[in-house]
Amino acid sequence: MSSATLRFAKAVAIYSLLVVPPVAGLLAILHFGADLQPPHSIGGEWLLSGAVPACTPFDFGGKPPTLAISQSGLRAVGKLSDASHAALSLEIAGDTVAGEQDRGGCRVAISAQLASGGLVGVLRWPGCTGCTEQAFRASRALASGGSR
C-alpha cells in the first residue's frame, strides 16, 4: 500500500471517528427523547365563558374575559384581560393548571383542568367580599405554539 493511500486511509479513519460517534450519539438522544412526556401546551389566548362578577381590581368592563397564557414548561404566566391586566403565576401538573395573583389586597386564584382541548375550572377571589367563586370554561382563541 502506498504512503498516499495510507495517509488517505488514516484521514478517513480519523474523520470517521469524529463523525460516527457524534451522529450515533445524536440519533440515540433523539430516540430516547421521543419518549419524553413534556407538559401539556396551554400557551395562547383563552376565551373564558361563564358569568364573571365585577370585582373592583378585576374589572372586565362587561366584556367576556380572556386569559393570555405564556407558557415555559411547567410554569406559565396568565394575563387576565381586566383593566389592571392581572398576571397570574401558573403551575402545570399533569392536566391541572393552578395559580393565583395578589394585587392590592384582592387576590385572584385559578384552578382548572385540561379537558378535550379546553380548560374547565373555577376563578376565585379570596378575600374579596361579595365576590363568589365562578366556574368557567375556556377555549383557545388562537392556536398555541407561535403565540406563546
Next chain:
Amino acid sequence: MNPLLVLILQIAVIIVFSRAVGWVFRLLHQPQVVGEMAAGIMLGPSLLGWVAPDASATLFPPASLGYLNTLSQVGLIVFMFLVGLELEPRLLRGRGKTAVVTSHASIVVPFCLGAGLALYLYPRLSDDSVAFTSFALFMGAAMSVTAFPVLARILTERRLLGTRLGAVAIACAAVDDISAWSILAVVVALVRASAAHTSPWFTLCGSLIFLALMLFVVRRALRWLESYYHTRGRLTQDMVAIVLLLVLASAWTTEWLGIHALFGAFALGAVMPKDPGLVHDLMEKLEDFTVVLLLPIFFAFTGLRTSIGLVQGAEMWSYFGLVLLVACAGKFGGSALAARATGLGWREAGAVGILMNTRGLMELVILGIGLDLGAISPAMFAIMVMMALATTAMTTPILELIYPARRFEEDRLAAEDTSGAFTILIPIALPSAGPGLLEAALQLAPRGRAVRVYAAHLQRSSDLSYTRSRLPGDEGALQPLLARAAERGVEVRPLSFPSRNIALDIRDLARIKRADLVVMGWHKPILRDGVVSGTVLSVMEECTAEVAVFVERNPPPWRKILVPYRAMKTDRAALEVAARLAGEPGIDATILHVVADRGGRGPETRSETTFPDGVRLKVIESDDPVEAAVHEGREGYDLIVVGVAREWGTAPAFPFIFGQRHEALARSSPASLLVVRPRSVEAAAPAIAS
C-alpha cells in the same frame, strides 16, 4: 399618541441608549456589541419595565411593537447579508488539519451536548406543542453558533488575525456559522412542517433547488456585477439597488420555501464576489445605517421579549447555570481540546476555545427565530439570551487571562529575528504622506547596517463597527508607501489594525518590534498645541525609541541641512541625526548656534566657521531663537533638524499665552522640518512636558 411619533421616539431612545451603554462597555474593554445587547435587555421588562412600568408602557405600548419588529427584521436581513458577504473562502483554504478538526469539534461537541441537555430541559421548559426532535436540534444549533463578526472584531483588535491562532479561530467561526445556519434551516423546516405550514417535501426540494441556483447560477451571474464594478471604478447607486433587490428576492424565496428569510440573505452574501473593493464599498454603503439604526432596534425588540423575571427561584437559576456550563463546556472545551490534540500549545488551544465560545448577536438572531417558531419557551429564551450575553462578555477578559496580549506579542517576537537590524517604525495616518516618510526614514537610517522597516496604519476602533474586520492584506492606507518601497527595492512589513488608543499602540508596537526609530508625519493644521500635539505628543511622551516627526515641504533627498542649536539635551539628538545625514556625500550641514543677545542689538552673526569635513558652524546672537532659525532657514535649506523643545516651538507651551508663535518654525520655514526626540524618553521629558 400618533404611531409615527411613538416610533420616532422609540428609535431615538434606542439609539441614544445603545450608543451610551455601548460606549460604557467599550471603556470596560468589551466589544461594543455586548453593550448594545445589554442596552436592549435593559429597555425591556427586565429593567425598564420593572423599575418604571408606566414609562415602559408609554414608550413601548404593545400595539407599537409590530413596527419595531418589522424594522428589526429588515435590519437583520441586511445584517445577515453583510455577515455572509464577509465570509471569505480563502479563510478556509490551507488551514490544515488544526482548522478542520477544531472547526468540526467546535460544532459537533456543543451540538451534541446541547441536544443532550434537551433531554433534561424538554420535560421542564418545553411543552407538547413542540416535538422533541425540533427542540433538541434547535438547542444543538443554538449551542454551536459562534458570532463570526464579533470574533473577527476581537481578533483584529488584538492583532491576532494574521496569526496561526487567529487563522484557526476565524476559519472555525466561518465553518460554524455556515453549519449552524444550515442546521437551523433544517430545524425551521421541521417545525413549520410539523405545524403544517408547508409540505416538508416542498421545503426540502425547494431548498435544494435554491442552493443549487445560488451556487451555480447566481454566483456566476454576480461576477458580472464585479466586472461592472471594475469598469465603473466605484459602486453606483444602481448597483446598490440591484444588490438590495437580490437580497430581498433571496430572503423572500427562503421564507416562502419554509426556511427563514435570514437564511436567504446570508446565502446571497456568501455567494457574492469577494473582490475586496466591492466588499468594502458595499459594507461602507450598507453597514452604518444597519448597525447604528436597525440592529439596536433588533436588540431592543429582543430585550422587550426577554423577561429575566421568568427566571425566578433556585430551580430556574440552576437551569441557567446548567445551560451556561454546557454552552461553555461544548464550545470552549470541545474547541480547545481539539486544537490541543492537533498540536497547538495549551495556551493557544485555550485561546481558540474561548474565542469560539463567543456567541454574540448571532445567538440572539437564532433565539429570536426559535421563539417566533415556538421551538423554545419564553423562559428558555430568557435563559439562552443571558447565556449569549455571558459567553460574549467573558471572551475578552478570559482571553486576556489565558493568553495575555503581552505574552502573545512576546511569543510572536521570539519567532521573529530582529538581531542586528536597525528597526524603523513608520505609523501612517495620511496615505499620501507614506512615500515621503519612507524616504525620510531611509535617509535617517545609519549607513552600513541592515534596515528593517515596519509601516503601520492604525484606525480608531470607534470608527469600525463589529461587522467589519480588517483582514490581513487589507492595508489600503499603506499602499502609496508600499508602492514606493517596491520602487526602491526596500522590504517593508505592513501592519494594519484598529486601535483604541493610537498613541499607546504605537508605543507598544515600537517596543514589541524593538524599534530604534519611529518616524511620524505631522499633517494636521496648526491648532492649539503646536507641532507636537495630540497623538504625536503622546508618542513622544510614551515611546522609548528615538522619535522623528517630519513636516514635509520638499521631498528627500536633502542636500542642505540646518541644525538650530542652543546646547539643550534634545539639541544633541538633533545634532546626532544631522551627523548621520551629513555622513552622506554631497550633503552640507550648518549648525546654527543661537546665543543670548548681550548687546541688545538684535539678531547678529557673531562668527562663522567651516570645518574640514564640510560642516559649518554659525553663531548668532539673538533673544528669539525661533526667528533666528526661520531667518536662516530661508537661505536655501532643504531640511531643518531641530530637537523637541519649547524654545524651538516644537513642544507645547502655554497656548493661550504664546498663541501661534511657537509654531513659527513649522509654519514659516520654507524647508522641511524634522523634530527629533532622543531615544531615552527621560532625556526629553522636561522639554516635552506640558
